[in-house]
Amino acid sequence: MQTSDFYFELPEELIAQRPSGERGNDKLMFLNKTTGQVEHHKMEDLVDLVAPGTLMIFNDSRVRRSRCYGIKTTSGREQEFMFLNPIGDGSSWNTMVKGAKKVKVGNEYKFTDGSIGVIPEVSEGSEFRTIKFDKPLDEAWFERNGHIPLPPYIRREDDDTDSERYQTVYARETGSAAAPTAGLHFTEPLLQKLKDKGIELAWVTLHVGLGTFLPVREDNIEDHKMHTEYYTVSEETAAKVAKAKAEGRPVLAVGTTSVRTLESASDENGRLIPGTRGTNIFMYPGYKFKVVDQMFTNFHTPESTLIMLVSAFAGKENIMSAYSQAVENKYRFFSYGDCMLIK
Incomplete structure (x- = not known):
């Protein structure tokens, strides 16, 4: 079929x-x-x-407020991450990213609350990336840093509604x-x-x-x-x-x-x-x-x-x-x- x-x-x-x-x-x-x-x-x-x-x-x-924006520490460029699920103790996460080819091993990203996430490994050609922090992320972290993950066919930013x-x-x-x-x-x-x-x-x-x-x-x-x-x-x-x-x-x-x-x-x-x-x-x-x-x-x-x-x-x-x-x-x-x- x-x-x-x-x-x-x-x-x-x-x-x-x-x-x-x-x-x-x-x-x-x-x-x-x-x-x-x-x-x-x-x-x-x-x-x-x-x-x-x-x-x-x-x-x-x-x-979860799983759509989060990090700023690449070396260039100041904003990068969107969609956090999908934790790995191990929750300090590493599987994410889906836009423009994945630019998200390379060793890239560091600073989030709204000042926390830093690093890309430890990359699967070439995939839209998915692992991002690692120095401690596990809890729901309070997502409340501070995240947005409601509206699907891409909703062509607007999320709001209080x-x-x-x-x-x-x-x-x-x-x-x-x-x-x-x-x-x-x-x-x-x-x-x-x-x-x-x-x-x-x-x-x-x-x-x-x-x-x-x-x-x-x-x-x-x-x-x-x-x-x-x-x-x-x-x-x-x-x-x-x-x-x-x-x-x-x-x-x-x-x-x-x-x-x-x-x-x-x-x-x-x-x-x-x-x-x-x-x-x-x-x-x-x-x-x-x-x-x-x-x-x-x-x-x-x-x-x-x-x-x-x-x-x-x-x-x-x-x-x-x-x-x-x-x-x-x-x-x-x-x-x-x-x-x-x-x-």
Whole structure:
């Protein structure tokens, strides 16, 4: 299957540059994955579209202020770093950098609070670099030095609004370099309405790395390699999934990160194994889902691993048709855009 099979025309004005005026005030498309039929709703209708007894799984990862700017000590040139994950004791970090060819071994960079990071090694041709400090970095360091890591298709600097709106209301475990954006639509009152209807809620943690959002550069999608991301599934959540499956109740994953966690953490029989592990799972048409029965998600970029994932779940023709209707009906796309329920 070719990467170009997942291309669609998207007018620039439909790429959401800011969140809606009020959290949860978004359009919701309902896609029947069996028939391909589409219905147009609002986010507030979600309670009516989810059956009592459904188990909804949310990703509670919190976005780190991981976009940081260092000044090269020898030239004064500013360099942007996207901090992805710590190495060892946390004094060294994997980062993604712009203009990677200029970021060479031995380069020193001074950050806002005066701390110095050094490039100890380089993988030639890669957009990733390791940067090392003289002591481990904590979350206070990122609060002093970092910015909210808005994705590149949002063509503005982050502001105070993003500090709140680029986090889910249930975010707890800090570690993501990008938001699990499907969850941005949920409010505390909506979560309560879901519970009041008899819908069960559970949580997993997957810290989103930018590898998820890197473009697929291979013509044949099977040649694409995913970068590793780390997830945690608690014993409580594993038990809830097992009980729901035994009772014939559907499991609804909120966001592709929850989907990737549930499918990565399951054995061949669909039994969830609790614990913390890494995953580089890549789901595209032909993948057989073992745990996830329903999905809530945003609208994804053309030719991305995420549109391939939802195509695996709902069928490529159904997804491409739904996306065409979304464009026609002026849905807002990507992180701050509208959403879709697939069941």
